[in-house]
Amino acid sequence: MINSDHPCLSLLNRCKTLASVGQIHAHLSKTGLDADPLVAGKLLLHCATAISGSHALAYAHILFAHFPGPDAFMYNTLIRGYSESQTPECSLELFNRLNRDSASLSRPDSFSFAFALKAAASLRSLRAGSQLHSQAFVHGLSTHLFVGTTLVSMYAECGRGDSARKVFGEMPRLNVVTWNAMLTACFRSSDLEGARSLFYRMPFRNSASYNVQISGLMKSGDVESARLIFDTMPVKDDVAWGSVIVGFAQNSCYDEAFRHFRDMQRTGMRLTEVSLTGVLSACADAGALEFGKMLHGFVEKSGFLDIVSVSNALLDAYSKCGDMGMSRLVFDQMTGERTAVSWTSVISGLALHGCADEAIRLFNEMEESGVRPDGITFVSMLYACSHAGLIKQGCAYFSKMRDLYGIEPGIEHYGCMVDLYGRAGKLDEAYEFVLQMPMEPTDIMWRTLLGACSIHGNVELGEKVREKLSDLDPNNSGDRVLLSNIYAVAGKWKDVGAIRKSMREERMKKAPGWSVIEVDKLVYNFVAGQKQGDVSQEAYEKLREMMSRLREEGGYVPEVKSVLHDIEDEEKEGSVELHSEKLAVAFGLKRWCRGKTIRVVKNLRICLDCHEFMKRVSRLYEVEIVVRDRSRFHSFKDGSCSCRDYW
Structure with missing residues (x-):
C-alpha cells in the first residue's frame, strides 16, 4: 500500500x-x-x-x-461529479445503487445525501428530493448541518419555500451557508418580506449573503432596496459588482448599469465574465452602440474574447444596437466554439432587421457546421419569415422543427405562426390556426391575433378575439387599447368612448410610450408628453422647428387615424407630435454630428405617423435614423424605410 x-x-x-x-x-x-x-x-x-x-x-x-468493491468515497466522488454535470440524473442512479448494493459494506453518508440532493435540485425534481429527505430522516441525517443545508437549497430550487423553512427551523445548528440557503429559498418562493426579515435577523453575514439579497431584490424589481444593500456592503467583491450591474440592466436602468461599471473600473476591481455580460446586456437593451464599441475594445485588450459567453453577449449587443456588420464580424472572428447561442444571436439580429434571406442562409450554414438548432433558433427563424411575409418558408420551418429535430413546438412557436399569418393579413387562417392548436390558447396567443386585427382594421374578428381575452385576462389595459384602436380607425367613436370610460372607471392606465437615445456615451430617456426639463426643453424646441420645416418644405401632414380620441384634427395632430420617438430624434438632431446615425430604442410598436415622420426627416435633414421598436428595426434613409412599410 x-x-x-x-x-x-x-x-x-x-x-x-x-x-x-x-x-x-x-x-x-x-x-x-x-x-x-x-x-x-x-x-x-x-x-x-x-x-x-x-x-x-x-x-x-x-x-x-x-x-x-468500490467504497463510499468512490461512490460519493462520482455522485458529486454527476451532480455538477449536464446529466445530474446519473447522480441519483448511483445513489440508488449505493443504497441497495448488498455486496458493498458502504452505506450512504452525509456526503452521499448532500451530493444527491444537489442533483435533485439541478433537476428541480421535488419527487426525488422528497424521497431523499425521507431516506435521510431514516438514516438520522435530515438535521445534519451539511445535509439540512442542501435540503433547504433543494426545496428552494423546487419553489417550496414552506418546506425549506420547516427544514431550516428543525436544524439544531446553523451556519452562514444555511442562512444564505434559506434567504435564497425566500426569493425563489417570492417571499420578499420574509427575505428582508431574514436578512436583518442573520447573526452573521458574509459577502454571499449580501450578493443573494442584492440579486433577489433586483430580480423582484426593488431596485432602490438593492442599491441600498450594495451601498452599505462592507466589502464589495466582484460578484456584488456583477450582480448590481446585471440587476440595473434587467430593470432598464441603463445609465445606472453603465455608471456602476465605470465605478467598478475606477476601484480597480477585477472585471469578470458576469459584469461584462451584464453591461453588454444593458448596451443591447438601450441601443448604446458607442458604449458597446468602447467595451469591445476593452474586451479585446483584456483577452475576454476567448470566453464564449462574452463573445456571445458582444455580438448580441451589436445586433440589438443595429450594427449587423460588427455583429457578424465578431461572430466570424470567434476563437472559441460557436455554440447554438452564438448562431441564434446573429440569426435573431438578422430577423429583427428584416433580413430574412440572410437569416435563412446563416441557418443553413449552422446546420452544415453540425451545430444543432434549438427551440429559440426556430423562434428566430419564424420571426424572420413573419417580418418578411414568407408564409410558405415559415410553415416549412415549423414542420422541420418538429419532424426533423424532434422539438415539440411551444407556445412561442405557435405565437410566431399566428403572427406570420396575421401580419400578412390572413386573419381567418390565423384564427383557425389558434383554434386547431393542441393546447389551450393563452392570453398572449389571442393578444397576438388582436394586434393583427388592429394592424388590418378587422373590427368583427377583433371583437371576437377581445371576448376570448376578457375571459383569460379581463384587467389587461393593452387589450382594450388595441380594440379602441380598431374602433378609432373605423371611425366608431361611440365604441371608443365606451372602452375609455370603462378603463377610467376601473382605473386602468395605458402603458406609457418611452424611447431612449445614446448621445456621447450617455443614454437619455424620453416619455410621451413628459414635463419639460433641461434636456426635454431642447427636444421640444428642436421638434417644433422640425415640424414647421416638414410642413413648409416637405408637405407633411400628421397621420391621425390611429389617435384614440374623437377630437378635432388639430388636437389629434398635437397628440401624435408628442410621441417619445419624435422627441428622441429631435434631441438627437439637436446634438447631431454630421455623418453619424441617429439610433433610437422604443418600447412600443412605432405608429403610422411616426413612421412617416421618420422617412421625411431622413430625406429633408439628410440623416440616417435607426429605430428599434417592440417588433423590429426600422432604418430610415433618403425618405424610405428598410421595412418597406411592412411591419
Missing part, C-alpha cells in the same frame, strides 16, 4: 488534461498500483472534479466500474 506522498500522486495533482491523466494511469496499471484503493480513489477524484468536460467524467465512471 502506498502513501499520499507517492511521486505519481504528486504528478497527478498537476495534471490539467485527460491525456496526461491517462499517461499516469497507464504507468500505475503496469506497476499494479491502480488496484490500491487510495490510488484508485485519487484517480477517480481528479477525473470527476478537477478536469472539465463529459469525457473526463466518463473516464471516471470507467475507473469506478472496473474497481472491485
Whole structure:
C-alpha cells in the first residue's frame, strides 16, 4: 500500500488534461498500483472534479466500474461529479445503487445525501428530493448541518419555500451557508418580506449573503432596496459588482448599469465574465452602440474574447444596437466554439432587421457546421419569415422543427405562426390556426391575433378575439387599447368612448410610450408628453422647428387615424407630435454630428405617423435614423424605410 506522498500522486495533482491523466494511469496499471484503493480513489477524484468536460467524467465512471468493491468515497466522488454535470440524473442512479448494493459494506453518508440532493435540485425534481429527505430522516441525517443545508437549497430550487423553512427551523445548528440557503429559498418562493426579515435577523453575514439579497431584490424589481444593500456592503467583491450591474440592466436602468461599471473600473476591481455580460446586456437593451464599441475594445485588450459567453453577449449587443456588420464580424472572428447561442444571436439580429434571406442562409450554414438548432433558433427563424411575409418558408420551418429535430413546438412557436399569418393579413387562417392548436390558447396567443386585427382594421374578428381575452385576462389595459384602436380607425367613436370610460372607471392606465437615445456615451430617456426639463426643453424646441420645416418644405401632414380620441384634427395632430420617438430624434438632431446615425430604442410598436415622420426627416435633414421598436428595426434613409412599410 502506498502513501499520499507517492511521486505519481504528486504528478497527478498537476495534471490539467485527460491525456496526461491517462499517461499516469497507464504507468500505475503496469506497476499494479491502480488496484490500491487510495490510488484508485485519487484517480477517480481528479477525473470527476478537477478536469472539465463529459469525457473526463466518463473516464471516471470507467475507473469506478472496473474497481472491485468500490467504497463510499468512490461512490460519493462520482455522485458529486454527476451532480455538477449536464446529466445530474446519473447522480441519483448511483445513489440508488449505493443504497441497495448488498455486496458493498458502504452505506450512504452525509456526503452521499448532500451530493444527491444537489442533483435533485439541478433537476428541480421535488419527487426525488422528497424521497431523499425521507431516506435521510431514516438514516438520522435530515438535521445534519451539511445535509439540512442542501435540503433547504433543494426545496428552494423546487419553489417550496414552506418546506425549506420547516427544514431550516428543525436544524439544531446553523451556519452562514444555511442562512444564505434559506434567504435564497425566500426569493425563489417570492417571499420578499420574509427575505428582508431574514436578512436583518442573520447573526452573521458574509459577502454571499449580501450578493443573494442584492440579486433577489433586483430580480423582484426593488431596485432602490438593492442599491441600498450594495451601498452599505462592507466589502464589495466582484460578484456584488456583477450582480448590481446585471440587476440595473434587467430593470432598464441603463445609465445606472453603465455608471456602476465605470465605478467598478475606477476601484480597480477585477472585471469578470458576469459584469461584462451584464453591461453588454444593458448596451443591447438601450441601443448604446458607442458604449458597446468602447467595451469591445476593452474586451479585446483584456483577452475576454476567448470566453464564449462574452463573445456571445458582444455580438448580441451589436445586433440589438443595429450594427449587423460588427455583429457578424465578431461572430466570424470567434476563437472559441460557436455554440447554438452564438448562431441564434446573429440569426435573431438578422430577423429583427428584416433580413430574412440572410437569416435563412446563416441557418443553413449552422446546420452544415453540425451545430444543432434549438427551440429559440426556430423562434428566430419564424420571426424572420413573419417580418418578411414568407408564409410558405415559415410553415416549412415549423414542420422541420418538429419532424426533423424532434422539438415539440411551444407556445412561442405557435405565437410566431399566428403572427406570420396575421401580419400578412390572413386573419381567418390565423384564427383557425389558434383554434386547431393542441393546447389551450393563452392570453398572449389571442393578444397576438388582436394586434393583427388592429394592424388590418378587422373590427368583427377583433371583437371576437377581445371576448376570448376578457375571459383569460379581463384587467389587461393593452387589450382594450388595441380594440379602441380598431374602433378609432373605423371611425366608431361611440365604441371608443365606451372602452375609455370603462378603463377610467376601473382605473386602468395605458402603458406609457418611452424611447431612449445614446448621445456621447450617455443614454437619455424620453416619455410621451413628459414635463419639460433641461434636456426635454431642447427636444421640444428642436421638434417644433422640425415640424414647421416638414410642413413648409416637405408637405407633411400628421397621420391621425390611429389617435384614440374623437377630437378635432388639430388636437389629434398635437397628440401624435408628442410621441417619445419624435422627441428622441429631435434631441438627437439637436446634438447631431454630421455623418453619424441617429439610433433610437422604443418600447412600443412605432405608429403610422411616426413612421412617416421618420422617412421625411431622413430625406429633408439628410440623416440616417435607426429605430428599434417592440417588433423590429426600422432604418430610415433618403425618405424610405428598410421595412418597406411592412411591419
